[in-house]
Amino acid sequence: xxxxxxxxxxxxxxxxxxxxxxxxxxxxxxxxxxxxxxxxxxxxxxxxxxxxxxxxxxxxxxxxxxxxxxxxxxxxxxxxxxxxxxxxxxxxxxxxxxxxxxxxxxxxxxxxxxxxxxxxxxxxxxxxxxxxxxxxxxxxxxxxxxxxxxxxxxxxxxxxxxxxxxxxxxxxxxxxxxxxxxxxxxxxxxxxxxxxxxxxxxxxxxxxxxxxxxxxxxxxxxxxxxxxxxxxxxxxxxxxxxxxxxxxxxxxxxxxxxxxxxxxxxxxxxxxxxxxxxxxxxxxxxxxxxxxxxxxxxxxxxxxxxxxxxxxxxxxxxxxxxxxxxxxxxxxxxxxxxxxxxxxxxxxxxxxxxxxxxxxxxxxxxxxxxxxxxxxxxxxxxxxxxxxxxxxxxxxxxxxxxxxxxxxxxxxxxxxxxxxxxxxxxxxxxxxxxxxxxxxxxxxxxxxxxxxxxxxxxxxxxxxxxxxxxxxxxxxxxxxxxxxxxxxxxxxxxxxxxxxxxxxxxxxxxxxxxxxxxxxxxxxxxxxxxxxxxxxxxxxxxxxxxxxxxxxxxxxxxxxx
Amino acid sequence: xxxxxxxxxxxxxxxxxxxxxxxxxxxxxxxxxxxxxxxxxxxxxxxxxxxxxxxxxxxxxxxxxxxxxxxxxxxxxxxxxxxxxxxxxxxxxxxxxxxxxxxxxxxxxxxxxxxxxx
Numbered sequence: 001x002x003x004x005x006x007x008x009x010x011x012x013x014x015x016x017x018x019x020x021x022x023x024x025x026x027x028x029x030x031x032x033x034x035x036x037x038x039x040x041x042x043x044x045x046x047x048x049x050x051x052x053x054x055x056x057x058x059x060x061x062x063x064x065x066x067x068x069x070x071x072x073x074x075x076x077x078x079x080x081x082x083x084x085x086x087x088x089x090x091x092x093x094x095x096x097x098x099x100x101x102x103x104x105x106x107x108x109x110x111x112x113x114x115x116x117x118x119x120x121x122x123x124x125x126x127x128x129x130x131x132x133x134x135x136x137x138x139x140x141x142x143x144x145x146x147x148x149x150x151x152x153x154x155x156x157x158x159x160x161x162x163x164x165x166x167x168x169x170x171x172x173x174x175x176x177x178x179x180x181x182x183x184x185x186x187x188x189x190x191x192x193x194x195x196x197x198x199x200x201x202x203x204x205x206x207x208x209x210x211x212x213x214x215x216x217x218x219x220x221x222x223x224x225x226x227x228x229x230x231x232x233x234x235x236x237x238x239x240x241x242x243x244x245x246x247x248x249x250x251x252x253x254x255x256x257x258x259x260x261x262x263x264x265x266x267x268x269x270x271x272x273x274x275x276x277x278x279x280x281x282x283x284x285x286x287x288x289x290x291x292x293x294x295x296x297x298x299x300x301x302x303x304x305x306x307x308x309x310x311x312x313x314x315x316x317x318x319x320x321x322x323x324x325x326x327x328x329x330x331x332x333x334x335x336x337x338x339x340x341x342x343x344x345x346x347x348x349x350x351x352x353x354x355x356x357x358x359x360x361x362x363x364x365x366x367x368x369x370x371x372x373x374x375x376x377x378x379x380x381x382x383x384x385x386x387x388x389x390x391x392x393x394x395x396x397x398x399x400x401x402x403x404x405x406x407x408x409x410x411x412x413x414x415x416x417x418x419x420x421x422x423x424x425x426x427x428x429x430x431x432x433x434x435x436x437x438x439x440x441x442x443x444x445x446x447x448x449x450x451x452x453x454x455x456x457x458x459x460x461x462x463x464x465x466x467x468x469x470x471x472x473x474x475x476x477x478x479x480x481x482x483x484x485x486x487x488x489x490x491x492x493x494x495x496x497x498x499x500x501x502x503x504x505x506x507x508x509x510x511x512x513x514x515x516x517x518x519x520x521x522x523x524x525x526x527x528x529x530x531x532x533x534x535x536x537x538x539x540x541x542x543x544x545x546x547x548x549x550x551x552x553x554x555x556x557x558x559x560x561x
Numbered sequence: 562x563x564x565x566x567x568x569x570x571x572x573x574x575x576x577x578x579x580x581x582x583x584x585x586x587x588x589x590x591x592x593x594x595x596x597x598x599x600x601x602x603x604x605x606x607x608x609x610x611x612x613x614x615x616x617x618x619x620x621x622x623x624x625x626x627x628x629x630x631x632x633x634x635x636x637x638x639x640x641x642x643x644x645x646x647x648x649x650x651x652x653x654x655x656x657x658x659x660x661x662x663x664x665x666x667x668x669x670x671x672x673x674x675x676x677x678x679x
Contacts, residue, residue, distance in 0.1 A: 014623045016590035023579050023586075058618055087622045109571070109625040112578055 006123065009033045009050040011041035011067060012085060013059040017108070021054060021085070024112050028119065038062030042070045050080070052122055054106070057086040057097060065100040072101035079129035081122035085110075153211060154180055160218045164189045165196065170379040174355050176372050183210030184322055184374040185252075187218055189225040192425065192442030194261060197225045197234070198378055200320045201254040201295070202273060213246050213296070227422045228442050231258050231267055232305035235295075239303050242296030251296035255288065255320050259312065259378055262443065262538055266312040266380075269305065271295055274326050275338070277345070279377075281315030285345060288320075309475040311468050312380045317351065321358075322374040328362045336365050400430045402498030410492075412485045415453060421445055424492060431496055433503050433561030440542040441505075441559060447539050448509040448555045449490065454478060456513030456553060457488035488512040505559040507543075515551035566661070567668050571628025576676075584673050590627050591666050594620065598659060601639070605651050613651065614643035627669075632661045 008030045012018040015036075022032045033048055035041035039062040041055065053071060057064040068082045084097040087108040097105065103125070104118055157180055166173055166188045175186050183203035190196055199221055203210040220241055224234045235256060242252055253272030260267070266278060268288045276288035292304055312318070321341075328336040344361045348354050355375055363369045406427075410420055425442050428434050434441060454460045458481045464470040493508035522536060540546050543557035576583045597620045604612040621636035635658045642650040 014619050015593045016586060016623050017626050019582070019586050019589055020575070020578070020626055023582060027578070056622075058615055060615070087618070087625065108622040109628070112574070 004029065004123075006030045006052055006119075007033065007048060007050040008119070009035065009041060009044055009048070009053045011035040011038060011053065011059065011064065012056040013037055014056075017056075017085075017110075020110060021115075024110070024115055025054070025119070028116055030119075038064055038067030041067045042074075045071045045080075046074060051126060052119060053080060053082045055082050055084055055102070057084050057093065065096055068097075068100040068102055077133055079126045081126055083118060083122065150181060150208075150211075153208070157211070157215060157218070160215060160222070164222060168196070170196075170381045171198075171376065172352070172355065173374075173376040174359075175374050178372065179374055180211045180214060181207055182324075182372045183214075183252075184324075184372070185214045185217065185254075186374055186376055187221050188376075188378075189222050191225050191258070192228045192439050193446050194439060194443065196259045196261070196378065197221070197231070198257045198259070198318070198320070198376060199254060200273060200276075200322065200374060200376055201252045202322050202374075203252045204250050209250060213242055213250065213252060216241050216245060217252065217295075224422075228425050228446070229422050230419045231256060231269060231307050233419055233422075235269055235305040235307075236300065236303060239295045239298065239305075240300050243299065246296050251294040253290075253294040253323070255290075257288075257318055257320070257378070259318060259380065261381055262447075264312055264314075264380065266310045266316075266318055267307045268310070268318075269307045274321060274323050276318065276320040278310055278312065279317045279319050279345070279351075281313065286310060288318075306479060309472070311465075311471045314380050314382065316380045318376075318378040319354075320376050324370065324373040325358060325362060325375070328366050328370050328373075330366050336362055340365065400432045402431065402496065402503060405493070405495040407494070408492045409489050411489045412457075412487055415457065415488070415490060416482060416485050420490075420492070421449060424494075428494070428505065431503070431505070433498070434505060434559060436561070437559060444507070444539050444543050444546075444557050444559075445509075447536075448507075448557065451536075451555070452490045452509050452511035452513070453482075455516065456511030457490060458482065458485065459513060502561045504544075504561070507557045507559070508554055510550075510554045513553060515553040518548040518552045521552075565631045566629065566664050567672075568628035568630060572672065575628070584676055587627075587669050587673055590623060591669055593623065594662055594666070598655075598662060601655055601658070605648070605655060608648055610643045610646045610648060613648075614640055617643060629661075629665045632658065632665055635661055 008025050010018060010021050010025065010032060012021060012034070013036050018034055018036070022034055026032050033044050033050055035044050037059045041053070042062070044050075045053070053068070055064040055068055059067075064084060068084070071080060071082065081103040082101060083104045083106050084102045085106050085108065086093070086097065094105065103122060106115055106118060164187050165171070166186065168188065171188060173186055175184065176182065179186070183205055185199065185201035185203070187199040187201075188196060199217075201214070201217060203213050217238055220238050221234065224237060229237075238254075255268065255270040255273045255276050257269075257276070258267045259265075268276065269292065270276060270288055270290040271292035272290050272294035275290070278286035278288060280286070288308070291308075325341060326336055326338060340361060341358070344354075344357050348357055354377070358375065359369070359373070362373070408420065408424070410418065414420075421442065424445060425438065428441060429438055455462060458478065460474060460478055460481070462474075464474040489512045491508075491510040493506075493510065495506040497503055539555075539557060544560050546555065546557040548555050575586060579586050597616055600616045601613060601620075604616060617636050617640035621633050621640060624630075624633035624636055635654060639651065639654045639658065642648070642654060
């Protein structure tokens with residue numbers, strides 16, 4: 001076979017031995033180069049780059065040890081086997097051959113059979129090394145290719161992910177630059193009324209498969225949050241989407257939370273992530289426990305989107321973390337675990353040092369740093385300190401309809417499962433003059449709707465929300481009553497009129513409830529700044545005129561432009 | 562034939578490997594060995610133990626390849642003496658090597674004759 005033909009360099013100072021060796025090697029079909037000393041051998045090697053060298057140890061001018069060293073150096077990573085020809089018997093001399101880079105020995109007198117076998121063995125070794133180098137280079141090229149693909153993917157993803165509000169002043173977060181390809185996902189966005197939605201997700205697996213689901217998840221999250229969809233709706237849609245597109249066994253452990261600065265509430269849904277925490281200003285903490293399966297596991301009909309609601313006062317902080325913290329492992333295969341995390345919480349004195357303290361504790365525990373941890377902390381703030389994102393709308397450049405009215409009635413069955421707000425908001429934003437006040441419009445719609453539904457139709461007593469225990473009872477009852485709602489309605493009356501200068505929207509929200517003592521409640525609300533006292537005064541602050549009619553069953557508000 | 566001077570089995574093997582170039586191999590050995598004897602004499606005159614040692618080592622290797630065990634053995638003793646720098650042992654050894662080489666080269670020339678004309 002032609003490919004078995006090698007170029008073999010023979011360096012040997014004795015002419016008879018050189019001739020004998022050359023003949024043996026040439027008879028095997030190889031091309032032979034001969035040198036009478038080490039210096040000649042090095043020069044020939046440089047010129048001809050033979051694949052194998054037979055090298056006498058003791059030669060005049062330059063001995064075989066030095067020549068072998070130089071040849072090995074020139075060969076670099078490629079393996080050029082050097083077989084030392086020697087009648088040396090002292091072990092010290094044999095050691096010198098090996099130290100000079102020799103790969104094998106051949107003793108004099110030469111034995112043809114052994115020489116041929118050694119050349120073949122060395123050739124196998126040489127090919128093995130060449131294959132290893134080739135594959136290493138191939139892997140390096142593939143890896144570089146993969147990394148550049150990941151960079152592109154990350155750049156595209158960052159455009160989507162960074163449309164959010166992770167840079168808001170009340171958010172602190174920590175995320176590895178490789179997070180996307182570790183399957184970690186961190187998103188934050190405002191809804192039209194300025195509530196903040198936060199999602200911490202952890203896809204199963206690593207690499208591209210773990211990253212691939214992040215894009216659609218982020219799209220759903222941002223799209224729906226911006227349009228004013230509620231948490232349950234967003235959760236349902238995210239779950240359905242992931243269930244549809246992800247292969248079996250790939251899913252996303254996630255915590256979705258919304259922080260309402262107007263109502264001072266925290267709403268949480270945790271599916272499969274470690275406990276998050278509501279860290280109170282007084283040092284106490286409320287665990288936010290996983291009560292659901294991860295996103296992308298259950299079919300729509302089995303999916304449970306129920307959230308828990310907590311009162312959240314200024315100074316309270318929401319803290320979420322990925323399982324990287326708890327599952328950090330030390331050399332003895334122990335996990336960092338919840339107890340160690342809680343100890344860090346307990347020892348923490350300065351809230352802004354918490355992340356560093358957790359990182360330090362994990363590092364000390366493992367003996368080295370861990371770079372794949374994701375954490376986020378969201379603080380409760382006063383409404384005025386945050387700027388909400390503009391409500392997204394595709395502007396066609398047209399005025400939109402300017403003289404119309406419409407009424408909608410949503411009855412019990414619809415109220416149970418349908419959120420009319422995004423639909424109404426999109427309809428109203430067809431009117432160009434209203435687009436600039438989309439946030440205020442949504443906030444007022446949301447407030448009037450929840451009043452009509454909760455206090456009107458379902459007759460929940462808002463005074464329950466005065467303390468934390470009553471607060472959770474209120475939301476528990478709200479869920480229970482809504483689930484079995486049989487009667488009642490909420491009506492929306494919309495009246496839009498325009499003129500040369502501007503126009504106005506007259507909004508009416510009517511419910512089937514018993515109404516309330518408007519004067520008394522309004523007076524009470526003036527005094528309150530608790531969990532329940534913000535709703536009506538907010539409506540009055542945001543809309544041009546507002547009033548309650550028909551014994552409190554019909555709320556009216558106006559927007560002008 | 563068991564021969565201390567030249568091992569016939571080795572020569573047969575060489576003949577098989579070298580084919581047509583067998584005579585040339587023998588001639589090369591004879592000429593090279595003559596040169597080496599000269600080198601050894603000079604080195605002795607200059608009391609150069611290192612050169613003595615190298616030349617003896619190399620000569621020993623060739624002899625073993627050519628199937629001249631007695632000559633190879635004498636070269637090994639010379640190499641050994643040079644390594645130990647016992648130059649007083651060298652003249653006697655060199656004399657024995659020259660005598661043994663004379664026998665070997667006569668035998669090899671005979672082999673050449675046989676090969677060419679036999």
